[in-house]
Amino acid sequence: MADYKAPLRDIQFTMYELLDYEQHWQALPKFEETGADIANAIMEENAKFCENVLAPINQSGDAEGCQWNDGEVTTPKGFKEAYQQFVEAGWPSMTHSPDHGGQGLPPSLGLVLNEMVGTANWSWGMYPGLSHGAMNTIEEHGTDEQKEVYLTKLVSGEWTGTMCLTEPHCGTDLGMLRTKAEPNADGSYAISGTKIFISAGEHDMAENIVHIVLARLPDAPAGTKGISLFIVPKFNIAEDGSVADRNGVSCGSIEHKMGIKASATCVMNFDNAKGYLIGPPNRGLNCMFTFMNTARLGTALQGVAHAELGFQKSLDYARDRLQMRSLSGVKNPDGPADPIIVHPDVRRMLLTQKAFAEGGRMLMAYCGKLVDIISNGEEESAKEADAKLAFLTPICKAFLTEVGFESANHGVQCFGGHGFISEWGAEQNVRDCRISMLYEGTTGIQALDLLGRKVLMSQGEIMKPFTKEVHKFCQANAGNPLVATLAEANKQWGELTMKVGMAAMENPDEVGAASVDYLMFSGYVVLGYFWALAATKAQAALDEGRGDAAFYTAKVQAANFYFARILPRTESLATTMTSGASSLMDMDVESFAF
Numbered sequence: 001m002a003d004y005k006a007p008l009r010d011i012q013f014t015m016y017e018l019l020d021y022e023q024h025w026q027a028l029p030k031f032e033e034t035g036a037d038i039a040n041a042i043m044e045e046n047a048k049f050c051e052n053v054l055a056p057i058n059q060s061g062d063a064e065g066c067q068w069n070d071g072e073v074t075t076p077k078g079f080k081e082a083y084q085q086f087v088e089a090g091w092p093s094m095t096h097s098p099d100h101g102g103q104g105l106p107p108s109l110g111l112v113l114n115e116m117v118g119t120a121n122w123s124w125g126m127y128p129g130l131s132h133g134a135m136n137t138i139e140e141h142g143t144d145e146q147k148e149v150y151l152t153k154l155v156s157g158e159w160t161g162t163m164c165l166t167e168p169h170c171g172t173d174l175g176m177l178r179t180k181a182e183p184n185a186d187g188s189y190a191i192s193g194t195k196i197f198i199s200a201g202e203h204d205m206a207e208n209i210v211h212i213v214l215a216r217l218p219d220a221p222a223g224t225k226g227i228s229l230f231i232v233p234k235f236n237i238a239e240d241g242s243v244a245d246r247n248g249v250s251c252g253s254i255e256h257k258m259g260i261k262a263s264a265t266c267v268m269n270f271d272n273a274k275g276y277l278i279g280p281p282n283r284g285l286n287c288m289f290t291f292m293n294t295a296r297l298g299t300a301l302q303g304v305a306h307a308e309l310g311f312q313k314s315l316d317y318a319r320d321r322l323q324m325r326s327l328s329g330v331k332n333p334d335g336p337a338d339p340i341i342v343h344p345d346v347r348r349m350l351l352t353q354k355a356f357a358e359g360g361r362m363l364m365a366y367c368g369k370l371v372d373i374i375s376n377g378e379e380e381s382a383k384e385a386d387a388k389l390a391f392l393t394p395i396c397k398a399f400l401t402e403v404g405f406e407s408a409n410h411g412v413q414c415f416g417g418h419g420f421i422s423e424w425g426a427e428q429n430v431r432d433c434r435i436s437m438l439y440e441g442t443t444g445i446q447a448l449d450l451l452g453r454k455v456l457m458s459q460g461e462i463m464k465p466f467t468k469e470v471h472k473f474c475q476a477n478a479g480n481p482l483v484a485t486l487a488e489a490n491k492q493w494g495e496l497t498m499k500v501g502m503a504a505m506e507n508p509d510e511v512g513a514a515s516v517d518y519l520m521f522s523g524y525v526v527l528g529y530f531w532a533l534a535a536t537k538a539q540a541a542l543d544e545g546r547g548d549a550a551f552y553t554a555k556v557q558a559a560n561f562y563f564a565r566i567l568p569r570t571e572s573l574a575t576t577m578t579s580g581a582s583s584l585m586d587m588d589v590e591s592f593a594f
Helices: 008-018 021-026 036-064 079-088 107-120 122-141 144-156 284-320 344-376 379-420 426-437 443-456 461-476 481-506 509-544 549-566 569-577 589-593
Strands: 067-069 072-074 159-164 180-183 189-199 208-215 228-233 235-237 243-246 249-254 265-277
Touching: 008 021, 008 036, 008 107, 008 344, 008 509, 008 549, 021 036, 021 344, 036 079, 036 107, 036 122, 036 426, 067 249, 072 249, 079 122, 107 122, 107 284, 107 344, 122 144, 122 159, 122 208, 122 228, 122 284, 144 159, 144 208, 144 228, 159 189, 159 284, 180 265, 189 208, 189 228, 208 265, 208 284, 228 235, 228 284, 284 344, 284 379, 284 426, 344 379, 344 509, 344 549, 379 426, 379 443, 379 461, 379 509, 443 461, 443 481, 443 509, 461 481, 461 509, 481 509, 481 549, 481 569, 509 549, 509 569
Parallel strands: 159 208
Antiparallel strands: 067 072, 180 189, 189 265, 208 228, 228 265, 235 243, 249 265
């Protein structure tokens, strides 16, 4: 069985036929020279690296895991060598500014490359993946000197980066963090404290690691308004830019985890480590959101990756595995039984995986266009794109990881008992996927951000640009049964928003009670839009007799499945989100024990 095959045909359909990436790039001055020929050549080379280098060490990396010894972390066999190939080929620099050694390609193309890397080997991909947020933060908030010292090395891949936020006692509530930053005479700061759950906090793949650390200055106000952001390298930097002596940063241990075992999740101890303020004092959380938004989109990609990997593994197995006869007649007369792909329930699981993998890819590609516009568009269009991305980011992060986990679970079910053992890799896919709903803000946190902080606090204004886009699409394609269903769902989305908002005015707990159901409802409608759009594009290709008829027919059939079997989930969510908070909140805390 193949470990992974990059779905280049579907990626190209999404980029060029669904979302017209070429015209999009040509409209942005910095990317106008990026055409399909260049992008396809890059994607094909990336696919080779993912298929031939990363995928083969995915299961072995899981079995071996990372090893901790006296503060040093050793990655599994082949990981360091793969990273060296990655750096030598120039992959880390693809989407970063030429001013700092980057190649200046569109961020949207970077998301496509990251999906392939993550699907082939998510654990490995986290080591270079964490660097993107660090680079974006330094590029946006760092001084010219900080960019020269740190950014160039991060862009080249010689160094990697992390974000050090969470502490043992505070979890998501960063207002409680205790890490201290004491001023030094030379303008630097002495950073002291402990951070936990630091992905790629220590490893043997790069010569230096640049930590982005949240800490408090001595005179900082309490809570989230008193947090600053610092650059703290693993090794101090000499005047000529080379690596010097070891800084006061050490890895106290690595976590023993359910999944992504080949990615080092570290407890990091800062003992008067030399750090440098990045951004204004006490504005660290504001600067950090540059990092967090990048990380949340990256985690959303994880949902797509695990759905795609689950689908590929399940499909290969379902074509080959013989079990029982089809209820509608023998399909494999030369064999003792029919392949399980002929059975309706197996089809249900495969089509669910396909719908979420390909639908999630469409959504992420759409967000990629927004990221391009934010970074290089005109001021007004960049502002509009930023608002739309702010609305879609919690949906991407939470919804896509939830359905990615569902898809990974379907993978185990398709394999039956063979899915429960490690040989086939289906159970690893489930274990690796489970973290995606936790880090960078749990599903519940994302749901509160979407419904409470964004939708209700803006009185629904933040969602209108997207829902209007859906409305215009439905008007332009009236008469299509799928589009008619989408139009009703889009209308219901607005009505439910108003209903939940009115209830929340009477009881704030109504927001928390409805939020996750509201987010999932939103996700199903958003994917419904992209599946309806894909169906119209595919049907047009069929009507015109161009391209691969089998590919376009499958796209239309997958859209039909989504609207028949997946989108109706919104009806139960509409009921539960408006059922009120009382069923959750009436029980006394003491009564839970009985």
